[in-house]
Amino acid sequence: MSKRHLYVLVTMLCALSLGAFAYKTLILKFPLIAETQASLWDIEVHISFHAKNKPVKVSLFLPKNTRRYAIVDENFISHGFGLSTLKDNQNRQAIWSKRRAKGKQSLYYRGTVHRIEVTEPPADKSAPQSETSTLTGAKLEAAKAVLNEIVDRSADTSSLVSELTGRLRRPDRDQNLLLLLGKKSTAEKTLHVAAEILALARIPARIVHGVRLQSHSGQPQFVHWLQVFDGGLWKSYDPETGNPKLPDDYFTWWRGAEPVTELTGGSGLDMTVSIAPNQEEAIEAAMLQSQFAAPKFLEFSLFALPLDKQAVYRVLLMVPLGAFLLLILRNVIGIKTFGTFMPILIALAFRETQLLWGIILFSLVVALGLSMRFYLEHLKLLLVPRLAAILIIVVLLMAILSIISHKLGLERGLSVALFPMVILTMTIERMCIVWEERGAQESIQQGLGSLTVAVLTYVAMTLPHVEHLLFVFPELLLLLLAGTLLLGRYSGFRLLELRRFKALAQDSG
Amino acid sequence: MFALANTLKERGVLGLNQRNAEYTLWHNPRHLYPLVDDKLTTKRLAEHAGLAVPQLYGTIEIQRQVRTLPELLQPYEDFVIKPAQGSGGDGIVVITGRRKARYRKVSGQLISQEALDHHVANILSGLYSLGGHPDKALIEYRVKFDPIFESISFQGVPDVRIIVFLGVPVMAMVRLPTKMSDGKANLHQGAIGVGIDLATGKTLSGVWNNEIVIEHPDTEHPVQGVQIPWWDLLLNIAARSYELTGLGYQGVDMVLDRDQGPLILELNARPGLNIQIANQAGLYPRLKLVEQCHSELSGLEARLAFAKERFHCPPT
Numbered sequence: 001m002s003k004r005h006l007y008v009l010v011t012m013l014c015a016l017s018l019g020a021f022a023y024k025t026l027i028l029k030f031p032l033i034a035e036t037q038a039s040l041w042d043i044e045v046h047i048s049f050h051a052k053n054k055p056v057k058v059s060l061f062l063p064k065n066t067r068r069y070a071i072v073d074e075n076f077i078s079h080g081f082g083l084s085t086l087k088d089n090q091n092r093q094a095i096w097s098k099r100r101a102k103g104k105q106s107l108y109y110r111g112t113v114h115r116i117e118v119t120e121p122p123a124d125k126s127a128p129q130s131e132t133s134t135l136t137g138a139k140l141e142a143a144k145a146v147l148n149e150i151v152d153r154s155a156d157t158s159s160l161v162s163e164l165t166g167r168l169r170r171p172d173r174d175q176n177l178l179l180l181l182g183k184k185s186t187a188e189k190t191l192h193v194a195a196e197i198l199a200l201a202r203i204p205a206r207i208v209h210g211v212r213l214q215s216h217s218g219q220p221q222f223v224h225w226l227q228v229f230d231g232g233l234w235k236s237y238d239p240e241t242g243n244p245k246l247p248d249d250y251f252t253w254w255r256g257a258e259p260v261t262e263l264t265g266g267s268g269l270d271m272t273v274s275i276a277p278n279q280e281e282a283i284e285a286a287m288l289q290s291q292f293a294a295p296k297f298l299e300f301s302l303f304a305l306p307l308d309k310q311a312v313y314r315v316l317l318m319v320p321l322g323a324f325l326l327l328i329l330r331n332v333i334g335i336k337t338f339g340t341f342m343p344i345l346i347a348l349a350f351r352e353t354q355l356l357w358g359i360i361l362f363s364l365v366v367a368l369g370l371s372m373r374f375y376l377e378h379l380k381l382l383l384v385p386r387l388a389a390i391l392i393i394v395v396l397l398m399a400i401l402s403i404i405s406h407k408l409g410l411e412r413g414l415s416v417a418l419f420p421m422v423i424l425t426m427t428i429e430r431m432c433i434v435w436e437e438r439g440a441q442e443s444i445q446q447g448l449g450s451l452t453v454a455v456l457t458y459v460a461m462t463l464p465h466v467e468h469l470l471f472v473f474p475e476l477l478l479l480l481l482a483g484t485l486l487l488g489r490y491s492g493f494r495l496l497e498l499r500r501f502k503a504l505a506q507d508s509g
Numbered sequence: 510m511f512a513l514a515n516t517l518k519e520r521g522v523l524g525l526n527q528r529n530a531e532y533t534l535w536h537n538p539r540h541l542y543p544l545v546d547d548k549l550t551t552k553r554l555a556e557h558a559g560l561a562v563p564q565l566y567g568t569i570e571i572q573r574q575v576r577t578l579p580e581l582l583q584p585y586e587d588f589v590i591k592p593a594q595g596s597g598g599d600g601i602v603v604i605t606g607r608r609k610a611r612y613r614k615v616s617g618q619l620i621s622q623e624a625l626d627h628h629v630a631n632i633l634s635g636l637y638s639l640g641g642h643p644d645k646a647l648i649e650y651r652v653k654f655d656p657i658f659e660s661i662s663f664q665g666v667p668d669v670r671i672i673v674f675l676g677v678p679v680m681a682m683v684r685l686p687t688k689m690s691d692g693k694a695n696l697h698q699g700a701i702g703v704g705i706d707l708a709t710g711k712t713l714s715g716v717w718n719n720e721i722v723i724e725h726p727d728t729e730h731p732v733q734g735v736q737i738p739w740w741d742l743l744l745n746i747a748a749r750s751y752e753l754t755g756l757g758y759q760g761v762d763m764v765l766d767r768d769q770g771p772l773i774l775e776l777n778a779r780p781g782l783n784i785q786i787a788n789q790a791g792l793y794p795r796l797k798l799v800e801q802c803h804s805e806l807s808g809l810e811a812r813l814a815f816a817k818e819r820f821h822c823p824p825t
Contacts, residue, residue: 331526380627382572383634433636437599438698491527498513501524503719503786505516 006489010482017478030472033465040072040278041213041251044307045109049266051101056081056265060109061209061254062092069213069251074111081107090206090255105266108306112278113213113251135196142176143197157203157230158244161237164194165226169239187239188224192257195226204229206255208236211275213249220275222260223250274307302474310471315351317470317477322347322457324480327487329453334494337450338430345420346450347458353415355458361401361416362424362451368397369428370435377432391425521791523782528758532796536675536757537778544754545776549593549647551754552773558753560746561772563589563764564650572633575626581648589652590629592637593645598695600637602628603651603665615664615692652772655765657738660730661685665692669705669743669763669771672780672792675803676751678744678816679795681705682787683712683737688727701725702787703732708821710740716786741813743771748812750776760784788822795820 024030047058062085065071076083081096096107135143150167154160168190171177180193191207198205205228211220225246226237236246254260263269302313322344329335337343350358372393376386401416427450435443460466470476493501523532544550552562566588567581582588586607592600602625603615611619629646631637638644658667665686672680682702686692689699696702701722703715715722715732723733737743747761750773760780763771785792798819806812 334525380630382630383636489530491524491530493514493517493522493524494526495510497524498510498517500719501517501522501782501786502513503716503721504520504522504789504791505513 003489006485010485013478013482013485017475017482020475021473024473024475033468039115041113041115042274042276042278042307043111043113043211044274046272046274046306046308047107047109047261047269048271049105049263049269051098051103051105051266053100053102054265055097055099056101056105056263057095057097058107058261058263058266058269060094060096060107060261060271061258062094062109063111063113063210063251063253064092066252068116068248069113070116072112072114074109077106077108077110079106081105092254101266110307115213135200139180142179143193143200145176146174146180147197147200151201157228158235160201160203161194161198161205161226161228161230161244164197165237165239168194191224191226191239198228206234207257208252208255209260210251210253211273212247213251213275215275215277220273222253222273225250227255272308274311276307276311302471314467314471315348317474318461318467319344319348320477320480321466321470322461324484325457325460326453327484329456331487331490332492332494334496335449335453336446337453338427338446339423339450342423342427343450343454343457345423346454347461349419350454350458351462352418355455357415358458359451359455362419362454364401365394365397365416365419365424366428366431366447369394369424370431373428373432377436387425387429390428391421394421394424394428517791521793521795521797522785523792523796525782527793528779528782532674532758533779537759538755541755542778545756545759545778547593547645548591548595548775549645551776552647554753555750555773558749560749560753561769563652563766563772563774566648566650568593568648569629569633569646572630575629575633578626578629579622587651589649590625590632591647591649592632593647594638594642595632595644596637598693598698600628600632601693603692605651652764653767655738655767657735658685658765660728661725661732661735663687663690663692663725663727665690665694665700666764668694668774669737669765670780670784671743671747671761671763672784673747673751673759673761674796674799675757676748676809677799677803677806677812678707678747679799679820680784680788680790680792681707681743681747682784685715685725685732687717687725696781696783696787701732702783703735704784704788704790704822705737706822707744708817710737710743711735712737713788713822716783716789719786721789737765739765739771744813744816745809746771746773748809748816790822 025032043063045060047060049058058081062074063069063071064087076094078096081098081101084095084097086093086095094109146164146167150160150163154163167174167177168181171181177193180196181189188207195205195207205226207224208227209222209224211222225239227234228237229235235244236250237244238246261269261271302310305313323341326337326341326343330337330340346358346362349362353361369390373390376389381389398416398419398421405416427447431443431447434446544554549565549568552565555562566585569575569578569581587605589604590602595601602620604612604620605615606613608619611621612625614620632644632646635643652666654662654666661667662685667683667685669681669683671678682704684694684696685701685703686694687699687701691698694700696716699718701715701717704713705711706713712733712735715725717726724731743763743765746763750759750761751757754776756776756778758778758780760777762774762777764774766772782792799815802815806815
């Protein structure tokens, strides 16, 4: 009776899932495969701050069309603020203002940029006025000295800029440069000094800020570079190499020395930027079409979420797949693991650390933690204090591993902080108990089993095509649910049980 | 691989998934689990029904009581300390005697009062309990096993397990401790499992580490063809434990005491599947048979007669 109930339920889930999937692929023409070369990018800026019940004004520099990128779509979410956009020959700026605002405020800017191929740079006829140098006193003299040196060693503007940026990158022994750069030199500061020195030489130069259009795993960082007016047009110089050629994915945001966003009348200004490849014209087209076919449809899709939340769901939707694989490995294959879902959490951590580093760091933390746990055994502690002690040791171990790997220049090692420490603690405790009661072999076997399952779920959870499929067609999760329910009544042998019961198949055979 | 699975299926071997999906999940209501998961509850239940259990000397339930342990143990020369919610025999300490201020374990090793206190504290904090719940420590009578087992067990106490389905005993084995199992009666730790013919109570061949054996590896005495004493009583107790707990599918673990006869050690709502290896037979056909005929079996006697008649093992 209940089996039939289950089958009906499973059939319904499959029909629902495949029906929605077929509708989206066949009628709405959602793409089945993610495009490899993204030409559309979504950029989203989220500004938040605390207003203090007085007039508030927030400014934000906006990207504008460049030679390489065109903004095809943009919109603002202003939440009751008045919005105006200003434009001068350098920048575009959005100004939000309100007479009276109180409490936490959130403002959004969202734009879509399109990669365009323009081979001929537009000639900028009017040569801009070079900025007059603001340097005085000792700094002015130092700048002049530096300028004289590099003018001697260069033939034209281009080689002069290369020489200048080259020196600024390695100011080790040059007292003049050290004076100009100050104690703490940042990439931005270096560019300022470069612009000042170029101003002395009456060469127009400006600092440009932008972002790299690529898939970022965390917050995208602003990059800064130098533009120099040379031969009738602005040329960009890569601050890293000094080459008059920028990487292709540099996207200009704003120019000049001011910060990207400024606030008056509030406090705690915070800005987050997210960048994601846009799901292509194909989906845009499909969405346009779906507005006619099913007007409400779009409002309830994952694409309606803010970009950073979309990125979260890209990961979250992969978790059921990992759980399904775990189910197969445990109930059909029969691999023993510590804790039911521990391998999935470890696999999620592997996403950030990358596989090899993940395995190394996990094994290190568990091995070190286990040896400390064996020591604790001698102290005869009660259970909860013992667990708390292991947790503290695990956190310390993670911190120490981070510091050591940072000192060794292994930046990946820093990501050890992303391991779920409570899960690590429980793993260590369970491993130790199994070790004591069932022997080292059994304990290591189960530990390796857990690690193997974690690696396999990691591999499954990072397949890019599957990620695309599940994000565009989340209804496929119903199919996974149906499979899970079916496996919930699977009563066949586990693969590893066959070995266990082998003796029963042999004798009279 | 599939051929192996098919052969096993033909022989009616029950796998873990099948046991869970078709038997324990269906026949063992969740709310009855506490009756068997806590040995103290089981003990009281059995005593109430007039079934014999090892005598309880005392319990320790909170950390503070650990101080009273020496006083509690004072009158007894030998005893067993076990966690109330332990599984698989973990956390059980058997004390066979004393030597000055120390206790002698079954292995002959001496253990101090302090070490024993710590062991009890570990039991209380839930080290050995399912899911790490706080637990109780039971101190009870040490079973002096029947001399019949003298020649075929090493140090520990052999126990008899009978799987009971809907009140009908379906399969039985005796577990004999070996040197390798460190005196414990657990098959995966190296004890020998020896199948028992339900009709006669005579042992069949044994299994040790997945290999068929006919002699005890340590004592070199044959394990086959041994008549288990008190067999009818053992079957009777096993069958009655169905009414005791209401669990449809359970494993009844008993020991044979030299003086007191069969005593219930514990009941198990999720009995392991190794009994099939010990008996060289699958559980599934027997369970199916009981399922079919169950409605016709009224009363204890009918169930016992059914088991003896149907699950008689012809010597192969």
